[in-house]
Amino acid sequence: MKNDMKSTKRDTEKVILLAFHDKKIDEATFQSTVDELKSLATTSQLEVIEVFTQKRERPDQQYYFGKGKIEEVIEFIELNDIEVNAIIANDELTTGQSKHLDELFNTKIIDRTQLILEIFAQRASSREGQLQVELAQLDYLLPRLSGHGKSLSRLGGGIGTRGPGETKLETDRRHIRTRMNEIKHQLETIVSHRSRYRERRQQNLAYQVALIGYTNAGKSSWFNQLSNDETFEQDLLFATLDPKSRAITINNGFNVILSDTVGFIQKLPTTLIAAFKSTLEEAKYAQLLIHVVDASHPHHMEQYETVMSLVNQLEMGHIPMLVVFNKKDMVESAQLAVSEHSIFVSARDVKDKVKVKEKLVQMIKETMEYYEMTIPSTNADQLYWQRTHTLVETLEFDEETNSYHIKGYKQK
Structure with missing residues (x-):
């Protein structure tokens, strides 16, 4: 805990963001990923000084950006006499790109995946969450061990608050693979405990409903509203990492097991999808999904599509879904035409809580x-x-x- 206290008290680190714009991606979609990178930086308590973008066919193999654009970034730093603590790329960098950028800027080079891993490391509170973070970090590090320690180091120390630190980066691949196998065995034990618990629930005919959605859409707010519980609810990306389940009662007595899940995000690293699969297990075995969408977000339809794409990837597309367009108090209308089962509400409105429960009852009936x-x-x-x-x-x-x-x- 002492390390955590120190990290929150450290001076805010100044960062510059680099975002490659693939010519095949439209402006709105690209801009939403840049906005998201800014939010990720803010969530990690970083101050974004400037954002540089470059539209190209493909990223530069050596430097991610073209040489001319890189010179522009260096010139900006020198002209403004800024001490930049880190350069953050909007995509996953190769070992070569990271190494070459480090040589040019002589500061920490971090990519989107590392930033997400850092936030996951800060947020994970359960034993399972911490193990999954470490597994994802090691999976990320393994192919990059031939690089240099500096660009693989965390913004303020190792990569993760509770994950592998600087010292482990010097160990050989065999040691890291051994540790990964240990973690996988420990996770298998946790997953088998959960599956036995789930089987018991199914034998007791407990009806299972899972909340899914883009990160920061308001899933935890609705979890709290429907279960009268107090889970961590804050305007941050990935506020909820550890799966939570509560028994709730609807329709004057009918018991439902409601589960909250980790938020989805664009360009979610594949290492994280693999490592956090068990946090989505609750959703995978649900009989009904509640997909919460932040209707006030300027790119909420892209977010909706991202979640739907991942739902299909995780083979959950067959599960009936109630689409909850949330934050009605912050926006005038919502695109309800996406589904016959969609509703426009606010987690802050008591009447809307009743509306969601009524809609839940109606949809549950359709599955019975x-x-x-x-x-x-x-x-x-x-x-x-x-x-x-x-x-x-x-x-x-x-x-x-x-x-x-x-x-x-x-x-x-």
């Missing part, structure tokens, strides 16, 4: 099958079970037969 049954009034246990494990539509008492007639929906 209708049933009717009669239960003697003496069978209180069966009556309670039907109320908590099925969606009861009507419950009528028949005085003549001294029994209850139930109409509702049950899991298929």
